[in-house]
Amino acid sequence: MPRSSAPDLGGRGRSTAVDRVVHLIRQGVKRGRYAPGQRLPEADLTRELQVSRGPLREALSRLAAEGVLEIEPYRGAMVRRLTRADVEDLYQVREVLEGQAAALAARRITEGDRAERLRQAVADMTAWRGRNDADAFAYMDSNAAFHDLIISLADNQVLADLMAQLGTNAFRLQLTNVMRANARETSIREHEEIAATILAGDARKAETSMRRHVRHSYDAVMKVSDDLLG
Amino acid sequence: MPRSSAPDLGGRGRSTAVDRVVHLIRQGVKRGRYAPGQRLPEADLTRELQVSRGPLREALSRLAAEGVLEIEPYRGAMVRRLTRADVEDLYQVREVLEGQAAALAARRITEGDRAERLRQAVADMTAWRGRNDADAFAYMDSNAAFHDLIISLADNQVLADLMAQLGTNAFRLQLTNVMRANARETSIREHEEIAATILAGDARKAETSMRRHVRHSYDAVMKVSDDLLG
DNA sequence: CATACAAACTTGTCAGACAAACTTACCGGA
DNA sequence: TCCGGTAAGTTTGTCTGACAAGTTTGTATG
Numbered sequence: 001m002p003r004s005s006a007p008d009l010g011g012r013g014r015s016t017a018v019d020r021v022v023h024l025i026r027q028g029v030k031r032g033r034y035a036p037g038q039r040l041p042e043a044d045l046t047r048e049l050q051v052s053r054g055p056l057r058e059a060l061s062r063l064a065a066e067g068v069l070e071i072e073p074y075r076g077a078m079v080r081r082l083t084r085a086d087v088e089d090l091y092q093v094r095e096v097l098e099g100q101a102a103a104l105a106a107r108r109i110t111e112g113d114r115a116e117r118l119r120q121a122v123a124d125m126t127a128w129r130g131r132n133d134a135d136a137f138a139y140m141d142s143n144a145a146f147h148d149l150i151i152s153l154a155d156n157q158v159l160a161d162l163m164a165q166l167g168t169n170a171f172r173l174q175l176t177n178v179m180r181a182n183a184r185e186t187s188i189r190e191h192e193e194i195a196a197t198i199l200a201g202d203a204r205k206a207e208t209s210m211r212r213h214v215r216h217s218y219d220a221v222m223k224v225s226d227d228l229l230g
Numbered sequence: 231m232p233r234s235s236a237p238d239l240g241g242r243g244r245s246t247a248v249d250r251v252v253h254l255i256r257q258g259v260k261r262g263r264y265a266p267g268q269r270l271p272e273a274d275l276t277r278e279l280q281v282s283r284g285p286l287r288e289a290l291s292r293l294a295a296e297g298v299l300e301i302e303p304y305r306g307a308m309v310r311r312l313t314r315a316d317v318e319d320l321y322q323v324r325e326v327l328e329g330q331a332a333a334l335a336a337r338r339i340t341e342g343d344r345a346e347r348l349r350q351a352v353a354d355m356t357a358w359r360g361r362n363d364a365d366a367f368a369y370m371d372s373n374a375a376f377h378d379l380i381i382s383l384a385d386n387q388v389l390a391d392l393m394a395q396l397g398t399n400a401f402r403l404q405l406t407n408v409m410r411a412n413a414r415e416t417s418i419r420e421h422e423e424i425a426a427t428i429l430a431g432d433a434r435k436a437e438t439s440m441r442r443h444v445r446h447s448y449d450a451v452m453k454v455s456d457d458l459l460g
Numbered sequence: 461c462a463t464a465c466a467a468a469c470t471t472g473t474c475a476g477a478c479a480a481a482c483t484t485a486c487c488g489g490a
Numbered sequence: 491t492c493c494g495g496t497a498a499g500t501t502t503g504t505c506t507g508a509c510a511a512g513t514t515t516g517t518a519t520g
Contacts, residue, residue, distance in 0.1 A: 016303055016472065016473090017472075017473070018291070018472085018473095041500095041501070041502090042501075042502070043500095043501075051473080051474090052473060052474045052475070053474090053475095053502095054284060054287075054472085054474070055472080055473065055474090057284075057288060057503090058287060058288050058291050061248070061288050061291060061292055062291055062292070062295055065292055065295045065296070066295070067391070073246055073481080073502080073503080074480075074481045074482055074501075074502055075481090075482065075501085075502080076501065076502065085387075086387065086388070089386040089387050089388040089389065090388050092330070092334075092386055092388070092389070093327070093330070093386065093388045093389050093392065096326045096327065096329075096330045097323070097326065097327075099326075100322070100323070100326045104322075156322055156323065157316065157319050158297075158316070158319040158320050158322070158323045158396070159319065159322070159323050161297070162323065162392055162395075166388070246503065246504090247503075247504070248503085248504095271469095271470070271471090272470075272471070273469095273470075281504085281505095282504065282505050282506075283471095283505090283506095284503085284504060284505075285503080285504065285505095287471090287472090303471080303472080304470070304471050304472075304511075304512045304513055305470085305471080305512090305513070305514095306470065306471065
């Protein structure tokens, strides 16, 4: 349940050098700038990111705790290489956590302006319909935003923190998969269904549809060849 | 999905100063040596733990990511204070994760010597029957070992890592609650039931009984007065 | 008594240094 | 030629000292 490691969302606090470096490296991994398995020598990073070894090492340590990097004593940091087993484990957990999030969101949908926010998110998603040419990263941000919103609607900080941790790796995995056109249409339809069940306040159905969605996403990811995984 | 932050279980690797410090502080929080809300100035810790600021700060950062400490810029680290809302969130997540673990364990119980290990763990638990006088910490270790075993039987590394993270806080919460005699007997009985359903290979029942157990545990914890929470 | 200001303290970051461990390159022997 | 071992080079783990930025504490003033 990280609090200080959160990406400066709600905290509005001054951002320290460590936060900045964590963000940059994480971004680099998500965007594929640092490839899985690539080693990240401290010397290179201090030059590249303009920070001293102290904050850098703290950042690396934090990213290792998050599962983005791996650190071995006297061998340094490298971008974590995900095996098929890792991905299976990851999605098994995502399924229950996001399912739980959807159920909680359904129960709380009438509070505040939750329903409105969810409808807006659906509108943002459907705007992508047919636009298969558009920037894949932008689409994925939109996709991630939808899932983040569900988590946020669930109103459970522990759940949110854990999902944030799984987020980086899950993101990386979908990077290649999501570009396929039909996968995109399917995904949009499933998002609509999830939103509908939540808006209906049906916790059980919301959980079911979310879990199915995550499973489909997993199936799609598993079709990716091994070298894309890690 | 921390790998390097794990308490040197499988990795058998050399332990660095950071690992040592992380372990000591975490232990201190679990055992109540550092009270919730207590501030932990770097100067004091460097003296107490005989380590320089570099590794110490790395350790603090790691523990903050784990949710054991809270760090505010220019104000330093303090033992995280859990609110009732935090506890509710925590147990809501524990319920689904441990439930999932029990279900997975049931599905895999026939592989290897899993069944035997589980039966042994049950035997260890029942040995506490009636011995309400005995060391509370030792009993809790036994309790934690049972839950850890279920996680381990589930054979999902991501799940195991997430649970390890929730572990420290969950442990702290049960510290006071578990000493009550009837709670202990109830807990032992529930453990027996969980083990039985897993050994029967019934994933659905295993999940149900585990979730009920976690919920009962939550109810017991919530009876604790606020100042014990943090 | 409340407020404003200054001193004291703590944290965030940097730079330089060195020991420990890992990598790589080289060399002699089978 | 291939193999194994040694030495040099590189990288990490940790320490020390230093200083700026921000916070906390204490005091004096209205």
